[in-house]
Amino acid sequence: MTQMKNSFRTMPDENGHFGDYGGRYVAETLMPLVLDLEREYRAAQADPAFKAQFDDLLEHYVGRPSPLYFAERLTEALGGAQVWFKRDELNHTGAHKINNCIGQILLAMRMGKTRIIAETGAGQHGVATATVCARFGLPCVIYMGATDVARQAPNVFRMKLLGAEVVPVTSGAATLKDAMNEGLRDWVANVHDTFYIIGTAAGPHPYPELVRDFQSVIGKEARAQMLSRTGRLPDVLVAAIGGGSNALGLFHPFLDDPDVKMLGVEAAGYGLDGDQHAASLLGGFPGVLHGNKTYLLQDEDGQITEGHSISAGLDYPGIGPEHAWLKDMGRVEYTAVTDDEALDAFQLLCRTEGIIPALEPSHAIAAVAKIAKTMPDDAIILANLCGRGDKDIFTVAEKLGVEM
Amino acid sequence: MTRISSAFSTPALVCFITAGDGDTAANLDALVEGGADVIELGMPFTDPMADGPAIQEANLRSLAKGTTTADIFAMAAAFRARHPNTPLVLMGYANPMVRRGPQWFADQCEAAGVDGVICVDIPPEEDAALGPALRAKGISPIRLATPTTDAKRLPKVLEGSGGFLYYVSVAGITGKQQAAQTSIEDAVAKLKAATDLPVAVGFGVRTPEQAAAIAKVADGVVVGSALVELVAQHGAAAPAALRKFTSALAQAVHNARQG
Ligand SMILES: Cc1ncc(COP(=O)(O)O)c(C=O)c1O
Numbered sequence: 001m002t003q004m005k006n007s008f009r010t011m012p013d014e015n016g017h018f019g020d021y022g023g024r025y026v027a028e029t030l031m032p033l034v035l036d037l038e039r040e041y042r043a044a045q046a047d048p049a050f051k052a053q054f055d056d057l058l059e060h061y062v063g064r065p066s067p068l069y070f071a072e073r074l075t076e077a078l079g080g081a082q083v084w085f086k087r088d089e090l091n092h093t094g095a096h097k098i099n100n101c102i103g104q105i106l107l108a109m110r111m112g113k114t115r116i117i118a119e120t121g122a123g124q125h126g127v128a129t130a131t132v133c134a135r136f137g138l139p140c141v142i143y144m145g146a147t148d149v150a151r152q153a154p155n156v157f158r159m160k161l162l163g164a165e166v167v168p169v170t171s172g173a174a175t176l177k178d179a180m181n182e183g184l185r186d187w188v189a190n191v192h193d194t195f196y197i198i199g200t201a202a203g204p205h206p207y208p209e210l211v212r213d214f215q216s217v218i219g220k221e222a223r224a225q226m227l228s229r230t231g232r233l234p235d236v237l238v239a240a241i242g243g244g245s246n247a248l249g250l251f252h253p254f255l256d257d258p259d260v261k262m263l264g265v266e267a268a269g270y271g272l273d274g275d276q277h278a279a280s281l282l283g284g285f286p287g288v289l290h291g292n293k294t295y296l297l298q299d300e301d302g303q304i305t306e307g308h309s310i311s312a313g314l315d316y317p318g319i320g321p322e323h324a325w326l327k328d329m330g331r332v333e334y335t336a337v338t339d340d341e342a343l344d345a346f347q348l349l350c351r352t353e354g355i356i357p358a359l360e361p362s363h364a365i366a367a368v369a370k371i372a373k374t375m376p377d378d379a380i381i382l383a384n385l386c387g388r389g390d391k392d393i394f395t396v397a398e399k400l401g402v403e404m
Numbered sequence: 405m406t407r408i409s410s411a412f413s414t415p416a417l418v419c420f421i422t423a424g425d426g427d428t429a430a431n432l433d434a435l436v437e438g439g440a441d442v443i444e445l446g447m448p449f450t451d452p453m454a455d456g457p458a459i460q461e462a463n464l465r466s467l468a469k470g471t472t473t474a475d476i477f478a479m480a481a482a483f484r485a486r487h488p489n490t491p492l493v494l495m496g497y498a499n500p501m502v503r504r505g506p507q508w509f510a511d512q513c514e515a516a517g518v519d520g521v522i523c524v525d526i527p528p529e530e531d532a533a534l535g536p537a538l539r540a541k542g543i544s545p546i547r548l549a550t551p552t553t554d555a556k557r558l559p560k561v562l563e564g565s566g567g568f569l570y571y572v573s574v575a576g577i578t579g580k581q582q583a584a585q586t587s588i589e590d591a592v593a594k595l596k597a598a599t600d601l602p603v604a605v606g607f608g609v610r611t612p613e614q615a616a617a618i619a620k621v622a623d624g625v626v627v628g629s630a631l632v633e634l635v636a637q638h639g640a641a642a643p644a645a646l647r648k649f650t651s652a653l654a655q656a657v658h659n660a661r662q663g
Contacts, residue, residue, distance in 0.1 A: 006459035015529065023529070023530050023533075024527060024529050024530060025498055025525045025526060025527070025530055025533075026525055026527060026559065027453070027454045027524050027525055027527075027548070027550075027573065028527055028547070028548040028549065028550045028552070028553060028572070029454075029550040029551075029552050029575050029576075030552075031527045031529070031551045031552075031553075031557070032553065032554065032557060033552065073608075171457070171460055172450065172451065172460075172464070173523070177451060178451075181451050181452075181453045182452045184454075185454070185456075185577045188454065188575060188576055188577060189574075189577060189580070191552060191575055192575075214516070275459060287498075287499045287502065287503060288498035288499045288502060288525065288526075288533070289451060289499055290451075290453070290495075291525070293533070296499070298499065300503070301472050301473045301500055301502065301503060302449075302499040302500035302501075302502070302503030303449065303467060304450040305451045306449050359480060394561070
């Protein structure tokens with residue numbers, strides 16, 4: 001086999017760097033542990049039994065493969081390129097997050113860890129983590145910003161039903177990044193028995209790599225499904241970006257297909273011209289937070305600023321380091337979509353396709369709506385429908401001025 | 405002899421407070437008057453991941469008052485002018501340190517008379533992010549060793565480090581639990597066998613008694629949260645409270661090996 005000269009799929013390097021980004025910026029207490037995790041992950045990658053168990057759980061527990069769906073009425077409504085969706089909102093627990101949680105809990109058990117912790121913003125990753133902990137009988141502590149606990153009551157109750165302890169975090173701004181800080185504080189104090197299931201393709205190496213690998217099931221399936229359904233690859237891939245895991249999951253298997261363009265969609269909140277957005281790539285600067293070097297929302301002294309998005313799953317002030325690298329390399333294009341545009345796209349999908357999307361992929365759909373009409377009708381756009389909208393109906397109702 | 409190595413020629417008391425929390429100049433003077441041998445000045449950060457509630461809150465109080473990086477270097481430079489011989493170490497997190505580039509940060513440290521830098525989230529593996537720039541200016545990158553740093557890893561931690569070795573005696577965040585004296589003694593003995601750098605022990609030290617016990621075996625004792633709590637409690641009257649408490653700690657540390 002000839003090695004592709006300019007492969008985009010060989011990152012990170014042996015130190016966990018994606019070019020200038022990524023790395024292992026953690027306290028010394030955690031260093032031996034992240035080195036252990038890397039060793040264990042390499043062993044798992046080489047172990048057919050690990051892959052077999054992962055695949056089996058994805059098929060029979062999560063419900064994979066998820067369908068590849070041609071959105072005929074949406075395509076008609078937009079007028080232009082064909083719009084296809086990867087239906088990861090049909091997964092057990094309603095989002096792509098579970099793919100990663102299955103992989104990580106299997107790793108945790110390989111390492112002999114007996115206690116699981118995680119951070120969550122909207123609660124989707126928290127629910128997915130609580131779910132796999134219930135499935136494997138491990139105690140589970142979920143850190144969630146107190147502000148988010150109040151905003152996302154249904155998911156808090158779900159986690160509790162699943163047996164997780166939900167700890168409201170009141171430090172800092174009491175949102176997702178503070179929940180992550182608190183998760184790291186717990187981990188430092190409990191390294192001997194605790195595994196931290198990080199919810200996106202960020203954090204110290206090897207997390208960005210392993211989360212991407214577990215999520216890559218999305219793109220691998222989609223690539224094969226697209227080839228078998230249409231005999232060709234899509235022209236453009238589109239995915240929403242919070243930390244970047246669903247986007248990388250879709251993009252990564254296509255990175256060395258030179259004719260496939262990719263568009264990552266950040267949350268523009270109230271608009272990129274102010275500071276009420278969550279677009280780390282388009283509105284931030286490189287820096288170091290939560291174990292990795294990447295683009296961050298920050299001020300001129302390097303203090304982290306709070307993002308805003310209508311979608312609680314997107315308002316994180318950082319982004320996975322592989323996206324930072326892909327942006328600098330020019331392989332993936334990044335754009336941003338406002339709260340209002342996402343809200344319109346949310347309603348458009350409800351009415352044209354009978355699918356209630358989560359607010360996160362609604363950002364991707366809004367970007368699709370913008371580009372579809374600029375493309376010919378034989379072009380194919382494939383977007384990641386990475387979550388369902390049941391969790392968001394209260395937010396949407398409030399925005400639309402409807403009392404429930 | 406550098407300012408840092410002279411300070412450790414007998415057991416040293418290392419005192420931490422957060423820059424911009426209270427009247428920093430007056431508080432620092434009180435620490436020196438009380439008998440602190442080395443000053444650690446904390447650079448506030450929005451996301452102090454390795455800190456417990458006391459220092460987290462100090463960070464937030466300081467930032468809420470609008471403390472900037474420029475302010476911190478001004479405090480450092482003024483301290484250096486008032487106290488030419490007391491070593492001053494900046495302690496904090498990577499992002500504020502590298503925001504304008506490692507070179508810029510090292511230049512500022514040099515200009516302000518800073519002797520060393522402790523960066524919590526730059527382990528030896530990521531040394532390139534800051535270490536070379538500091539060493540080029542003669543500023544010591546001070547590394548942390550922890551209960552999870554085993555014998556195999558220790559050489560990696562020591563490589564390129566300077567000033568003193570900071571032994572974090574508990575696997576955890578600042579200000580919480582304290583480690584058992586025997587485990588500290590074991591750890592310090594192992595560290596001292598591996599390096600000529602002075603070894604200072606911190607995390608969870610709150611009383612003169614604890615400080616005295618540690619100073620029997622280690623070259624230095626670091627006290628942080630207990631001082632930061634005094635700043636929080638006493639507000640404008642903090643210098644007097646700090647002076648009193650520091651002098652009790654200093655006596656304990658300085659006399660630990662007598663009798
Ligand atoms: C449905 C859904 N999509 C996307 C995200 C954002 O995360 P990521 O960018 O890692 O896919 C979240 C996070 O909570 C989510 O719940």
